[in-house]
Amino acid sequence: MNARILIVEDESIVQLDLRRRLERMGHSVLGMASRGDEAIAKAVELKPDLVIMDVRLEGPMDGIEAAHRIRAEQGTPVVYVTAYAPMFEEAAQQDVFGPCVSKPFRTTELQLAITRILTGSASDGSMPNESSPSI
Amino acid sequence: VGVEIAPNKETFDDGLRQLFGLRPEDEVRTIEDFYSRIHPNDREDVMAAFERTRREGIHLDTEFRVLRPDGTQRWLIDQGEVLIDENGKPERLTGACVDITERKQAQDALRESEERFRLFVKGVRDYALFQMNDHGQIVSWNDGAERMLGYTEDEIIGRSASVSFVPEDVAAGQPEREISEALRNGRVADERWHLKKDGTRFWCSGVLTRIDDEEGKMRGFAKVMRDETERRQAREQLTSSLAEKEALLKEIHHRVKNNLQVITSLLSLQSDTVDDEHTRTMFDEAVNRIRTIGDIHELLYRSPDLARVDFNLYLSRLAKSLISFYGIDRSRIAVRVDAQDMKLELSKAIPCGLIVNELITNSLKHGFPGGRSGEIRVTLKCESGACLLEVADNGVGLPDQVTVEDATSLGLKLVSVLAEQLGGEIRFDRNVGTRIEIPFPASGSEKQVEPS
Numbered sequence: 001m002n003a004r005i006l007i008v009e010d011e012s013i014v015q016l017d018l019r020r021r022l023e024r025m026g027h028s029v030l031g032m033a034s035r036g037d038e039a040i041a042k043a044v045e046l047k048p049d050l051v052i053m054d055v056r057l058e059g060p061m062d063g064i065e066a067a068h069r070i071r072a073e074q075g076t077p078v079v080y081v082t083a084y085a086p087m088f089e090e091a092a093q094q095d096v097f098g099p100c101v102s103k104p105f106r107t108t109e110l111q112l113a114i115t116r117i118l119t120g121s122a123s124d125g126s127m128p129n130e131s132s133p134s135i
Numbered sequence: 136v137g138v139e140i141a142p143n144k145e146t147f148d149d150g151l152r153q154l155f156g157l158r159p160e161d162e163v164r165t166i167e168d169f170y171s172r173i174h175p176n177d178r179e180d181v182m183a184a185f186e187r188t189r190r191e192g193i194h195l196d197t198e199f200r201v202l203r204p205d206g207t208q209r210w211l212i213d214q215g216e217v218l219i220d221e222n223g224k225p226e227r228l229t230g231a232c233v234d235i236t237e238r239k240q241a242q243d244a245l246r247e248s249e250e251r252f253r254l255f256v257k258g259v260r261d262y263a264l265f266q267m268n269d270h271g272q273i274v275s276w277n278d279g280a281e282r283m284l285g286y287t288e289d290e291i292i293g294r295s296a297s298v299s300f301v302p303e304d305v306a307a308g309q310p311e312r313e314i315s316e317a318l319r320n321g322r323v324a325d326e327r328w329h330l331k332k333d334g335t336r337f338w339c340s341g342v343l344t345r346i347d348d349e350e351g352k353m354r355g356f357a358k359v360m361r362d363e364t365e366r367r368q369a370r371e372q373l374t375s376s377l378a379e380k381e382a383l384l385k386e387i388h389h390r391v392k393n394n395l396q397v398i399t400s401l402l403s404l405q406s407d408t409v410d411d412e413h414t415r416t417m418f419d420e421a422v423n424r425i426r427t428i429g430d431i432h433e434l435l436y437r438s439p440d441l442a443r444v445d446f447n448l449y450l451s452r453l454a455k456s457l458i459s460f461y462g463i464d465r466s467r468i469a470v471r472v473d474a475q476d477m478k479l480e481l482s483k484a485i486p487c488g489l490i491v492n493e494l495i496t497n498s499l500k501h502g503f504p505g506g507r508s509g510e511i512r513v514t515l516k517c518e519s520g521a522c523l524l525e526v527a528d529n530g531v532g533l534p535d536q537v538t539v540e541d542a543t544s545l546g547l548k549l550v551s552v553l554a555e556q557l558g559g560e561i562r563f564d565r566n567v568g569t570r571i572e573i574p575f576p577a578s579g580s581e582k583q584v585e586p587s
Contacts, residue, residue: 011393017400020407056389083392103396104422104429108459 001118002026006048008066009081010034010058014103018052018081021107027114036061043070050114055082067098077117081105154211154234156203174200174208181213188228192217195230198239210239263360266346269353271295271314283339283362285332296358299329301336317343317356326363338367381441388436395429420496420546423460427453427492431484443478443580446487450474450513453491461499467508470495474515480580486553487515487524493546494526494571502530502569509568517581524559527570539563539571 005027009015012034019029030046033039035058043051051070055063067078083103099113147155147163155163155172163169166185173181177199184197195215200208215230256264256277263280265273273296276288284291284299291298297310304310304327316323322344329339341360348354399422406418430452434444454470479487491513498511511528539561542548550571554561559575 011397011400013397013404014400017403020404024407056393083396084389102429102433103392104399104426105396106422106426106456106460 001115002028003049003114003118004028004030004046006030006039006042006046006051006076007032008034008036008039008051008057008063009054010056011054014054018110021110022052025107025111025114035059036063036066039063039066040069040073043076044073047074048076050118051076051078052110053078053080055080055084079110079113079117081110151232154209154232155201156205156207156209158204161204172201172203174202176200185228188215188217192219195228198235208236209234210236261361263358265291265296265358267296267356267358269355271297271310271356274355280360283331283337283360284329290332299360301328301330304328313343314356317345318353321345329360337362338364384441385436388432388441391432392429395425395432399425399429419460423457423492423496424489424549426456427488428485430456431481431488435481435484438478443480444484446477446479446484446515447472447474449484449488450491450515453488454495454511454513457492457495457499461496463499467506468499468503468511469509470511470513472513474513477515477517477581480578483522483557483578483581486556490524490550490553490573491526493550497544497546498526498528498530498569501533502528504531507531517577520577520579522559522575522577522581524573524575525570527564527568529568531568532565533569535565 005022007015007018007022007029009018009032015032015034019032022029030048031042033042037059039051039053039057051067053063053067057063057066063080063082067080070076071078078098080098080100081103082100099117101109101113147157147169152161152163157163163172170178170182181197181199184195187193188195195213195217198210198212200210202208211232212235213230213232215228218227218229256275259277260279260282262277263283264277265280266275268274272293273291274293276286276291280291281287286298295310297305300310309327313323313325322342324340324342326338326340328336329341330336339360340363341358344357344359346354346357402418402422402425406415409415409418430449431444434449434452435441438444450472454472458465458468458470495511495513502511503509507530509529511526514523514525516523537544537547539547539551542551550573551561554573554575557573557575559573562572562574564570564572
């Protein structure tokens with residue numbers, strides 16, 4: 001399954017790495033953003049199938065809020081990629097959606113999370129981890 | 136015992152002589168003789184009482200000390216009547232004396248003890264101590280209460296203790312609730328805001344105790360209050376500085392993981408330019424080692440004390456991660472982890488984690504060639520100052536020429552230097568498969584995981 005993806009990540013090296021890995025998986029990367037407001041604008045403009053979202057971003061808006069708005073606006077699914085798991089867990093308790101991949105991440109983990117959310121098997125919002133079946 | 140005193144005719148019976156401690160040679164003939172044996176401080180009172188009784192015919196009731204010839208003193212009570220002659224005139228006075236020295240001493244001791252206790256309670260300044268009657272009205276008030284609440288004893292006696300409650304507590308019926316709970320349970324303790332006379336609020340811990348007399352009858356209540364405002368402020372400061380420290384630690388773990396991601400991304404980008412499979416494997420292994428460290432930071436900031444990793448959880452994650460990375464079917468090679476209740480601090484967790492990463496990787500890559508199935512067991516135990524880390528498989532075993540001391544692979548070299556870093560050693564057992572034991576000294580903090 002190939003998806004059209006928007007990457008939201010404030011670390012340029014990680015942005016580049018994500019882009020390469022996603023493209024290697026067969027997805028196409030429509031664009032990249034490093035701020036929340038920029039992410040929302042690009043999501044509206046590019047209409048991606050999926051957003052890969054860091055939680056900590058440049059600027060006042062964090063990734064959780066940006067994801068919230070994007071989903072409210074156009075229902076785009078989001079996979080979080082973050083080193084900041086506690087913040088994510090707290091927000092997750094407040095009914096935040098979508099799977100989360102913890103940094104430093106493996107390509108297999110990222111791919112698993114993407115497949116899950118695009119096929120709807122993660123609609124319960126549960127987070128994939130190493131206990132998930134490998135693919 | 137008795138004395139009869141008539142004009143110019145006083146008689147002492149034997150009993151009275153005994154009370155006065157008189158020897159046979161001591162003569163008491165006149166009333167003056169009698170008075171002379173009374174303590175000088177009491178003498179005038181006794182003379183006045185006798186005179187009043189004689190003149191007015193009223194009942195005699197007087198207490199006095201006698202000075203005995205041997206120098207000792209005794210307290211006596213003398214009660215008597217005036218006898219009237221046929222002309223209606225006082226004829227003589229008859230009375231009876233009883234030695235009340237012991238009773239007097241007991242009364243004095245009691246009074247002294249009560250006085251001492253009263254002064255003690257009164258003088259306590261750090262606690263407000265006061266009593267209430269069974270209607271909740273204040274009946275006693277110490278200096279501490281005056282200092283804490285601002286009311287003088289005169290102002291507060293007779294008023295309800297609810298004046299010290301803040302209006303919202305009064306409206307909520309807290310004063311009555313406190314009394315009824317003390318009535319029911321004997322005592323009630325709580326912490327709440329209270330009100331001074333000038334309207335300022337202070338945080339106070341208090342205990343209200345029901346007072347019963349010896350027959351078990353309720354006599355009222357005693358309240359002890361302590362101003363805890365400063366302590367509360369100090370506690371709040373401590374809590375907030377702990378929260379700051381916790382936030383800072385979490386931030387550090389986050390940044391470490393973020394930086395590890397940047398390093399991983401750099402390696403991943405670099406490996407994209409490599410076509411040679413062997414070289415790519417080297418990159419993959421380097422990334423796995425970085426992840427091993429990243430996972431420890433992740434579990435650290437998820438741990439309650441931010442300092443020790445739940446190592447059983449960590450090893451399970453590591454094993455599953457490697458199995459998944461190497462695409463191993465779990466029904467073919469099972470990894471069993473046992474580090475129950477082990478918590479490791481960062482300085483031990485990272486070397487242990489890296490060692491296990493290398494050894495599981497080795498087993499997965501070389502232990503089960505040609506689709507062989509089997510099992511890898513990882514255990515960590517710490518008992519009485521010594522830890523034992525063990526990684527064993529039932530695979531084909533390492534070739535005989537491979538030794539830890541003389542390792543040519545980076546993986547085994549890392550195991551060797553990391554074991555040394557732990558202050559431990561490496562034991563090899565090649566009897567069945569491969570089994571590597573690393574005993575190392577415990578740091579004492581490998582405490583059990585708190586039950587959640």
